[in-house]
Amino acid sequence: NAGVTQTPKFRVLKTGQSMTLLCAQDMNHEYMYWYRQDPGMGLRLIHYSVGEGTTAKGEVPDGYNVSRLKKQNFLLGLESAAPSQTSVYFCASREVSVEAFFGQGTRLTVV
Amino acid sequence: RKEVEQDPGPFNVPEGATVAFNCTYSNSASQSFFWYRQDCRKEPKLLMSVYSSGNEDGRFTAQLNRASQYISLLIRDSKLSDSATYLCVVNSDTGGFKTIFGAGTRLFVKA
Numbered sequence: 001n002a003g004v005t006q007t008p009k010f011r012v013l014k015t016g017q018s019m020t021l022l023c024a025q026d027m028n029h030e031y032m033y034w035y036r037q038d039p040g041m042g043l044r045l046i047h048y049s050v051g052e053g054t055t056a057k058g059e060v061p062d063g064y065n066v067s068r069l070k071k072q073n074f075l076l077g078l079e080s081a082a083p084s085q086t087s088v089y090f091c092a093s094r095e096v097s098v099e100a101f102f103g104q105g106t107r108l109t110v111v
Numbered sequence: 112r113k114e115v116e117q118d119p120g121p122f123n124v125p126e127g128a129t130v131a132f133n134c135t136y137s138n139s140a141s142q143s144f145f146w147y148r149q150d151c152r153k154e155p156k157l158l159m160s161v162y163s164s165g166n167e168d169g170r171f172t173a174q175l176n177r178a179s180q181y182i183s184l185l186i187r188d189s190k191l192s193d194s195a196t197y198l199c200v201v202n203s204d205t206g207g208f209k210t211i212f213g214a215g216t217r218l219f220v221k222a
Binding site: 031 | 154155204207211212213
């Protein structure tokens with residue numbers, strides 16, 4: 001019963017470093033999402049994908065890139081990390097008209 | 112205007128109280144609606160789906176008013192364990208397949 005798995009769970013980066021967050025789902029869902037959540041705020045959509053090979057921008061896409069080369073995986077990249085990208089990142093997946101399932105989150109600190 | 116708006120609270124209520132949360136959404140083409148619960152910045156977890164006919168799950172009742180683009184959640188006989196953030200969630204499965212979250216409403220239930 002893995003569901004949605006995010007790796008890593010914690011990471012500390014120095015300003016300017018790059019990294020990739022991996023989201024993997026085993027439910028054969030078409031739609032996948034990356035959100036960030038800052039203290040006292042809700043989840044803001046960064047990028048999303050409606051199927052293998054597709055990506056689209058959400059509410060706060062700047063500074064991030066994504067790829068969906070395989071249906072089960074959705075990667076979020078930070079090319080040059082900034083302190084403003086310190087946040088908790090959540091990945092989710094779903095099918096049409098049903099609820100989204102979430103990973104446990106990645107806590108990223110950029111110093 | 113945000114796509115999904117909620118009163119952030121916090122709501123401070125005694126055990127046994129009834130409390131109601133409201134949410135409005137701006138996209139009239141939105142198709143499915145949910146309430147999620149989030150504890151201490153852990154991943155959001157589905158509380159219940161929301162239907163126009165209204166639906167109930169134990170002490171929780173959810174209602175959707177499509178004409179007013181309004182969603183509600185009623186919690187009866189509040190328990191200490193109900194203390195959490197409640198997130199209103201809207202799926203827009205036409206023109207994007209987005210899943211958009213409200214900022215959340217904080218609830219504190221006190222003995």
